[in-house]
Amino acid sequence: MSAAETAQDKASARNGWLLSTPALIILTLFAVGPLLIVLVYSFLVPGKYGNIEWAFSLEGWRGILFTKDIFTEQYQLADANVTIFWRSIKLSLLTTILTFAVGFPTAWFIATRPPKARALWLFLITIPFWTNLLIRTYAINEVIRNEGLLNTLLLNLGLINEPIQILYTDTAVFIGMAYVYLPLMVLPLFAAIDRFDMRLLEAGYDLYASRWNVLRRIILPITKPGIIAGSILVFVPSLGAYVTPRVLGGGKQMMIGNFIELQFGQGRNWPLGSALSLMLLIIVTGALLIYVRYANGDSRHG
Numbered sequence: 001m002s003a004a005e006t007a008q009d010k011a012s013a014r015n016g017w018l019l020s021t022p023a024l025i026i027l028t029l030f031a032v033g034p035l036l037i038v039l040v041y042s043f044l045v046p047g048k049y050g051n052i053e054w055a056f057s058l059e060g061w062r063g064i065l066f067t068k069d070i071f072t073e074q075y076q077l078a079d080a081n082v083t084i085f086w087r088s089i090k091l092s093l094l095t096t097i098l099t100f101a102v103g104f105p106t107a108w109f110i111a112t113r114p115p116k117a118r119a120l121w122l123f124l125i126t127i128p129f130w131t132n133l134l135i136r137t138y139a140i141n142e143v144i145r146n147e148g149l150l151n152t153l154l155l156n157l158g159l160i161n162e163p164i165q166i167l168y169t170d171t172a173v174f175i176g177m178a179y180v181y182l183p184l185m186v187l188p189l190f191a192a193i194d195r196f197d198m199r200l201l202e203a204g205y206d207l208y209a210s211r212w213n214v215l216r217r218i219i220l221p222i223t224k225p226g227i228i229a230g231s232i233l234v235f236v237p238s239l240g241a242y243v244t245p246r247v248l249g250g251g252k253q254m255m256i257g258n259f260i261e262l263q264f265g266q267g268r269n270w271p272l273g274s275a276l277s278l279m280l281l282i283i284v285t286g287a288l289l290i291y292v293r294y295a296n297g298d299s300r301h302g
Contacts, residue, residue, distance in 0.1 A: 134243055239284065263276065
């Protein structure tokens with residue numbers, strides 16, 4: 001490479017950095033800046049009436065899993081916190097599994113339709129995104145509450161003698177999150193299945209493979225990037241969900257997002273809320289890194 005070409009490349013790179021400087025400044029101020037503030041707050045002491053006191057402390061991070069006895073001042077496992085963490089992870093995993101179980105056949109059905117019908121079905125899948133999350137959650141509330149559509153239908157059919165208590169339980173939160181995040185699973189799966197070469201199915205059947213073996217050895221491995229992407233898109237927002245557990249859980253079935261809001265609000269423990277926020281960010285980042293690792297592995301192997 002000549003000196004003139006080298007100088008031209010350096011000038012092009014410099015111009016690229018100059019053009020991206022406004023975006024980098026905005027990203028630093030409005031994304032990285034607040035995270036740094038939260039990071040600093042997590043190592044400080046909670047104030048008496050909210051806010052913080054400027055003294056270094058690890059109580060915020062210790063309070064994630066442990067609590068101090070007010071009489072003996074000894075640390076013990078915070079059972080309530082562990083219950084909230086376990087409920088959040090359990091419901092997020094169950095939501096991911098259910099949306100995959102429903103979303104995969106749905107995506108396969110859409111991908112195998114004619115182009116015009118396929119566009120219509122995709123349009124129907126995306127319609128829920130036109131409505132606010134809170135409205136969609138209240139719609140589920142009207143279906144599963146004691147006087148709602150589901151219980152009314154079962155009572156009229158004589159299948160039950162009294163309403164089934166679904167609202168304000170883990171089941172209600174699970175149903176609500178599965179309904180809300182189902183499109184986030186269907187769309188990546190559709191994108192993966194749409195690129196699937198159907199001749200591979202014929203080859204598998206020609207080699208006397210059963211339907212189960214075709215699904216396990218051909219369809220699932222090839223559509224794995226879509227499965228991973230959909231799982232991440234469902235698991236990550238489910239783990240930090242706030243509106244759905246608040247409305248359908250009634251404040252009784254609290255998840256991590258509600259727990260964080262409680263610390264910044266009624267709890268007046270900003271360092272603990274900051275530490276919980278960063279812990280949630282670390283979990284989400286870990287999930288995204290797993291997705292990137294698998295995605296890069298798939299691209300290396302074609």
